Amino acid sequence: MIQLSDFEKSLKNNNISNCYIFCGTDENLIREAINTMVNKFIDPSFKDLNYVKYDGAKVTNDIILNSCETMPFMSERKIVEIYRAKFLEDGNTKSSGEGKAMDFTELSKYITNLPPYTTLIMYYVFESERDKVSSKVKKIDGKATVVKVDKLKGASLQGKVKEIFQERGKKIDKAELSFFCSIIDNNMNVVSNEIDKLICYTEGRDITREDIINLMPPKSENDIFNLVDYLSQKNIKKSIDILNELIYKGDKPAIILYMIERQFKLLLGLRVGSDTGKGHEELAKSFKLHPFIADKMIKQSKKFTLEALRTNLKLCIQVESLIKSTSIDDKTALEMLIINTMITK
Template identity: 50%
Template sequence: MINYAELEKKIKKHELDSCYIFCGSDEKLIKDHVEYITNSVLDKNFIDLNYSKFDGSKTDFETISDACETMPFMSDKKVVVVYRATFLEDNSGTKNSNDLKNKNFLMLNEYLKNPPPQCILIIYYTFLSDREKPSNKIKKLDKKACVIKVDKLKGESLQKICKNLFEGAGAKIGKSELVLFCSQVDNNMNIIINEVEKLVSFANGKEITKKDILAMMPQKSENDIFNLVDFLSQKNIKRALDILNELIYRGEKIPFILFMVTRQFNLLFNIKLGTENGKTKELLSSELRLHPYVCEKMISQSNKFTMKRLKRNIELCLETEKVLKSTSTDDKTNIEVFMVKTVM
């Protein structure tokens, strides 16, 4: 398993693999990597004729394999991309869905024994949270394909990307302001792009200041709250408690954590109610004042709950808030009890 820097070196040396498998939590970053390989391999004048794309959660691997077998047009190579490759995740869900996943995974294994030389197959699977790790299936493919774990950008790499985004939007930002921005923003490319756009618009042609950044940036803990609720949806209390402890260690107060969890459950309730009434992602993001990307993630998260369970969890939030305000018992114990009750 390699990282993006190692992949970039291989591509620049024209050391191409027949199959690339990407995994990570930032889909935008993964898509950028896929685009980098595609643009390095295909002539842009013939890209439409030598590029195919399939939804891995719906397409059987036989169809994908057939596309890989066809010859490229006016090119040495063709590229086949498989996104949302849920057959790379460890089994979960219904027996029928697991049967399809296992069949596709076995066919991929067979395909990799003798891949066609004219095709580069690119497969990617997006993690549900930042804390998810590569599945056992992905690990098994490490020696048969080039597996790339797309980690979050950090340090100078993140600063370079953000600086390019600001400059591309025609905005000025100093070095210390750039460092502050990178320390405050959630490490997700879609969110980063959105926050850059907001700041550029807010500054309105002036150089971006630290005051602007602190005024406009959301708190980083919002992403942790999303992940905490996500683990509660999976009834994974251990991982949820790990995030709770991280938040407390960083100095977040327990009443504020409960407030943020309550807000998340309320948003999920309204989103689930909206989707059941036929509302689109665009309408929901407008009504609830959410970025479309965030709204899409929350729609996915809301599907993990029933309306009954969301109502019950909101009631538990209100009960726990009363306990925190009216008793002198340990706040940490009370919120831990609350979290256990949400998964019962």
């Protein structure tokens, strides 16, 4: 069994097997890997003749065998793909559209005798990250090249996302790229859709962190306000409770941190403005806030000392740097932030 990165290296070296089985949670990544192979080894002029696809819920042993045995046309290779081949899962006794049961034992024997000009590709998609490679697939690992396609993370995810932006002719700076990858669900179909939205939203200008935030699913401003309010009261339990609730609802720690940092930045600006004699309406206009929200936040800012607001803002920046530069758990880092704000004066 190999990882996707190993498969990509073998393709770069023009190595191709007679049979591949792909499995993982991200169908988009699997499809992309298959398309890369097809584009590399099949002449586009004869693609319709030398690349055939079948639905794994309808295909039969006979269809697979006949397609694999048919000689390629004006090409050295033919690729036969069976997509969403759920018959590769354990306990699956699927029947084809013709009512014939898929004989996996027969298929596993056949793949050792595939014609040298044929590459048979099959894939199935895990329903969750907890799923493991089926015992059926494990038994034929070696007869076929099994490729485990895990979701991209860290540098691999950033590299892939940057590549997608470049393909679409859009530049994204390193800091914004890192932030985008830290808050996006690492499903490549979701990633691709969010990139398209971001490109349309920022047409003709550079992408900023605010743009990324604005296009993310709406977060509860009220929850962040309450969390910071409990920080002003030194109530660690209530603050942690809100943090846990936000994470439970699916909010990414990186975006929670950004919202807390943004709140302290606004509080500091409003507090300085208020202390220098600016009125609430003027401050609301300056910070682009609804007058009612501005009034609430000015009152909240006065629950902290100026020194505490500056210190808490620095703590947010330090935690952001810590998350980026170490392997610390994001949730643990946020809990540390909450605890550290409690001891500021």
